[in-house]
Amino acid sequence: MGKITKQDVEYVSGLAHLTLDEETKERLVGELSEILGYMEKLNELDTSNIEPTMHALEMTNVYREDKVQPSLDRETALMNAPDSDGEYFLVPKILDTE
Amino acid sequence: MSAESYAWTAHEIRDAVTSGAVSARAVAESYLARIEACDQKVQAYVDVWAESALAQADAVDARLARGEDVGPLAGVPVGLKDLFCTKQGFTTCCSKILKGYRSPFDATVVERLADAGAVFLGKLNMDEFAMGSSTENSAVQVTRNPWNLACVPGGSSGGSAAAVAADECAFALGSDTGGSIRQPAACCGCVGLKPTYGRVSRYGLVAFASSLDQVGPLTKDVEDCALAMNVLSGRDERDSTSADLPVGDFTAALRPDAKGLRIGLPKEYFTDALGADMREKIEAAVSALEGQGAEVVEVSLPHTEYAVAVYYIICTAEASANLARFDGVRYGHRAAAAADVEELYRRTKTEGFGPEVQRRILLGTYVLSSGYYDAYYSKAQRVRSLIRKDFLDAFEQCDVIVGPTSPTPAFRLGEKTADPLEMYLSDIYTISINLAGIPAMSMPCGLTESGLPAGLQIMGKPFDEATILRVGYAYEQNRGLDMGRPAVA
Numbered sequence: 255m256g257k258i259t260k261q262d263v264e265y266v267s268g269l270a271h272l273t274l275d276e277e278t279k280e281r282l283v284g285e286l287s288e289i290l291g292y293m294e295k296l297n298e299l300d301t302s303n304i305e306p307t308m309h310a311l312e313m314t315n316v317y318r319e320d321k322v323q324p325s326l327d328r329e330t331a332l333m334n335a336p337d338s339d340g341e342y343f344l345v346p347k348i349l350d351t352e
Numbered sequence: 353m354s355a356e357s358y359a360w361t362a363h364e365i366r367d368a369v370t371s372g373a374v375s376a377r378a379v380a381e382s383y384l385a386r387i388e389a390c391d392q393k394v395q396a397y398v399d400v401w402a403e404s405a406l407a408q409a410d411a412v413d414a415r416l417a418r419g420e421d422v423g424p425l426a427g428v429p430v431g432l433k434d435l436f437c438t439k440q441g442f443t444t445c446c447s448k449i450l451k452g453y454r455s456p457f458d459a460t461v462v463e464r465l466a467d468a469g470a471v472f473l474g475k476l477n478m479d480e481f482a483m484g485s486s487t488e489n490s491a492v493q494v495t496r497n498p499w500n501l502a503c504v505p506g507g508s509s510g511g512s513a514a515a516v517a518a519d520e521c522a523f524a525l526g527s528d529t530g531g532s533i534r535q536p537a538a539c540c541g542c543v544g545l546k547p548t549y550g551r552v553s554r555y556g557l558v559a560f561a562s563s564l565d566q567v568g569p570l571t572k573d574v575e576d577c578a579l580a581m582n583v584l585s586g587r588d589e590r591d592s593t594s595a596d597l598p599v600g601d602f603t604a605a606l607r608p609d610a611k612g613l614r615i616g617l618p619k620e621y622f623t624d625a626l627g628a629d630m631r632e633k634i635e636a637a638v639s640a641l642e643g644q645g646a647e648v649v650e651v652s653l654p655h656t657e658y659a660v661a662v663y664y665i666i667c668t669a670e671a672s673a674n675l676a677r678f679d680g681v682r683y684g685h686r687a688a689a690a691a692d693v694e695e696l697y698r699r700t701k702t703e704g705f706g707p708e709v710q711r712r713i714l715l716g717t718y719v720l721s722s723g724y725y726d727a728y729y730s731k732a733q734r735v736r737s738l739i740r741k742d743f744l745d746a747f748e749q750c751d752v753i754v755g756p757t758s759p760t761p762a763f764r765l766g767e768k769t770a771d772p773l774e775m776y777l778s779d780i781y782t783i784s785i786n787l788a789g790i791p792a793m794s795m796p797c798g799l800t801e802s803g804l805p806a807g808l809q810i811m812g813k814p815f816d817e818a819t820i821l822r823v824g825y826a827y828e829q830n831r832g833l834d835m836g837r838p839a840v841a
Contacts, residue, residue, distance in 0.1 A: 262718070270672065270717045271679075271697040272710055286715060288773055293661040296731050299738070306733030307740055309563050309593070310549050310789020311814075316592040330456045334683030343682055348693050 258286045358386040359837070362428045362522040362576040366469075369412065369427035376409035376416075376427030380471050383429040387473065387520045390840045395495045396505075396515035398434055399441050400474040405429065408471045415469075423469030425583060431521035433512050434475040435482060436462055436567075437556035445558050446490040447480045449678045449685045449704025459556020460588045461525060461567050468583045473521050477511030480706045481675065482532055482560045484508050485778050488769055489708045496765070497540060498838040499804050503762040506536030512570045513540035518840045523571040523580055527557055529564045530663050531757075531782025534794035537570050538757035538807020541796040541835055543577045543824070544570040548815045549789035550595035553588030561670035562593075564663075564786040574795065574824040578602035581817060597815055605818040606825040611645035613823060616750030620656040621781055627760050633806040634756050637797040637827060641754070644826045651746040651753060655738045656784060662739065663783040664776055665719050665732035671709075672716030678704065711772060740788040747813050752823050756781055757794040757807030781809060791817045795824050796835050805835065 263282050267274050274282065328341065337344040357365060357379045368374045384402050391397050412427045432438065435445045437455035444450040458466070466472075479489035487495045487510025495510045497503040498518040505514040509526030513536035516524050526533040528546035537544025545568045552567045559565060569580035585599040617638065622631060642648055680686035680700030687699030705713065719728035746753060758778060768775045785792040790811060797808035808827070812820040 258718070263714070266714050266718045266721060269721065270713050271694075271701050272705075272713065273698050273702045282711065282714065285711065285772055286718065289664065289715060289776075290718070290728075292773060293665060293728065293732075295661050296658055296735055299655075299658065299735060301731060301734035301738070304734040304737050306730060307736040307787075308733065310740060310787070311593070311595065313593065318589065318592075326456055333456065334453055336680060336683075336686035345681055346690050346692050346696055 258283060258290055357382040358519045360522070361572045362425065363579055365428050365522055366424065366426050366579075369416070370422060372416070376412040376471065377406060379427050380405050380409035380429055383473060383521060390518050390520055393496065393501060393840060394498055394514050394518050394520065395493045396476055396511040396518065396520055397431070397474050398444070398446060398477050398492045398511070401441060401472055404440060405471050405473050412469050412471070423467065424579065425465060426469035428470050428522045429473050430465055430470045431473050431476045431512060431515045431524040432462065433478050433509050433524065433526050435478060435527060435558040436525060437558070438462055438475070440472070441475060443558070444492070445481045446478050446492045447704065447706065447709070448491045449700070451685060453684055455556070457556060460553035460590060461584050462556065464583050465525075476515055476524060479508035479510070480709050481558070481671070482508040482527055482529055483671070483708050483712055485531070485535060485775055486763070486768065487511060487536070488765065489706060491706050494765065497762045497804070498840045499541065500762070503764055503804065504539065506539030506762060508532040508536070509570065510536045513537050513542055513544065516540065516542045516570050516572060517838055519837070523569055523576055526568060526570050528566050528568055528786065529560050529667060530786050531779045533568045533570060534757050534782050534792060534807070534809060535779065537794045538805065539762035541805030541838070542570050542572060543574055543793065543795045544568065545577050545581065545793040545817065545820070546785065546791060547581065547585065547817055548595070548791045550593055551791070551815065551817065552584045553591040553594045555588055555590040559674040561667040562674060563670060564667060566786070574821055574828045575603065575606060577793065577824070578606055578821045581821070595815065600818065602818055602821055605822050607822055608826055608829040609644045610641050610823055610826040613646045613752065613819070614750040615641060615646045615648050615823070616651035616746055616753040617648060618651050618653045618656070618746065618753055618755055620653050621755035625759050625780065626756055629800045630756050630760065630806055633798045633800065634754075634808060637808045637831065638754060640831050641823065641827055644830050646823070649749055651749055653742040653746060653784065655735065655742050658735050659739055659784040659787060660776055660780060662732045662735045662787060663779070664715070665728050666736065666787070668712045668716030669720050669729050670716070672713045672720065675705070675709070675713055708772070736787050739784050743784070743788045743790055743811070751813075751819050753811040755809050757809040758782070761800045761802060761804035761806060785811055790814055791820055793820050793824055795828065797831065798833050799835065
């Protein structure tokens with residue numbers, strides 16, 4: 255663990271699909287460093303023999319009967335689509351097919 | 353009882369409607385008029401459903417006239433935090449990225465309330481995607497505390513708490529990931545319960561941090577809280593994390609004394625971080641409970657000081673995964689004129705998410721990223737185990753644990769917006785409960801010198817909401833103080 259840099263912010267914002275302007279990057283370097291610095295407090299604890307908790311409840315796999323049930327019809331599924339042709343969601347082209 | 357039904361509790365409304373003393377329509381009209389009179393100042397609602405509320409009330413009256421069963425919440429007007437999926441109106445999480453989103457289904461809790469005869473008044477303001485402690489992160493509007501309009505209502509269910517406090521609904525639904533029901537309930541002087549993780553279905557609750565989120569009610573009194581829990585609780589096939597356990601009748605557990613109960617006071621909650629004024633109120637509440645027959649013991653939750661760090665690692669990690677779905681492809685905001693899909697994702701998310709949500713996505717992405725996962729995320733999950741064990745150990749010595757809900761009463765608008773870490777630290781007494789998965793309730797225990805409500809937090813064993821409600825009821829019946837109501841209109 256260490257101080258976060260502008261390169262870290264740029265790397266992480268790339269992973270998260272966020273575009274940050276210079277001013278925001280500078281601000282986040284400070285804020286994230288402060289927050290992550292606070293989190294270093296956890297290093298005071300030896301947790302080498304402690305199991306991690308994913309869920310507070312002890313849960314095992316939950317099974318249900320494998321039976322067909324109605325799902326959303328196409329019109330309903332597409333009703334919030336920013337762009338569609340009535341059958342599919344439309345997006346800008348993904349592959350360049352020259 | 354007041355002549356105006358907006359001032360009644362949910363159980364008083366239910367009784368009056370069911371007995372025919374008042375029509376559900378008259379109650380709905382009273383609340384709609386109250387919203388009209390107050391909400392310009394309070395700004396709790398982001399959408400008011402006047403027409404459909406009256407139609408739902410008429411349907412209750414018609415069923416009653418035909419002699420049919422009208423349900424345990426007959427004619428009770430309810431407000432919904434804007435992260436519960438509703439076919440009616442919009443579901444936006446008070447985010448620009450979901451502006452105009454219409455859910456094709458109702459959340460399970462919304463269905464359950466409707467089946468119980470509730471009348472929906474509309475959607476309530478919140479911090480964007482439930483990320484915040486003041487409701488100032490809403491992309492829609494700023495909600496004000498009915499007790500002092502210059503102060504925040506708390507968050508993230510600030511609209512829910514403010515609406516209940518201002519009598520703009522009989523009760524409201526909220527969600528609690530790290531205190532988002534209890535802290536605003538404390539700030540606004542209402543009762544707010546975060547149930548045990550798994551007690552209430554999360555189906556149709558827009559996810560923030562899936563291992564921590566729970567749905568719960570914000571109410572005017574403890575009896576209403578028990579009544580709402582009767583309707584909300586139970587297994588739901590559509591949420592495989594909901595617990596398949598008997599629910600029982602929470603109202604039947606209410607008794608006006610605390611005989612035979614052991615109350616644990618965690619020494620870590622009574623340090624200098626707790627304001628003197630707050631401490632005095634909590635200690636007076638504990639004395640009142642002792643007067644009702646409770647035995648008080650000191651307990652220890654030794655890892656309390658690590659909870660904020662653990663929480664902001666786990667919740668941001670889970671949020672960064674949950675919020676990845678908002679990409680402008682299938683619903684919600686889409687950035688205009690993107691040349692390719694990569695640009696579409698980037699511009700949609702950058703335009704759609706507000707500053708706090710972006711900060712948390714970045715933090716969560718960082719703690720999960722290659723090379724940091726073990727140092728942050730895995731470490732936090734291990735300390736989470738220690739925090740959970742603290743509670744289970746403490747409950748060996750007591751039936752409930754009692755302490756403050758927040759270190760201070762409601763702060764002023766704008767007071768903490770510049771410093772995210774300071775805002776995070778205001779959740780110090782509430783987030784451990786979510787990490788441990790146990791239930792906890794905040795209820796009012798007087799007014800501080802500043803005239804703002806103080807919140808008493810009662811924490812219980814897993815799936816033992818009944819004992820929390822019993823202790824809360826015993827206190828409420830014997831607290832020896834009149835909270836009064838905020839003078840809004």
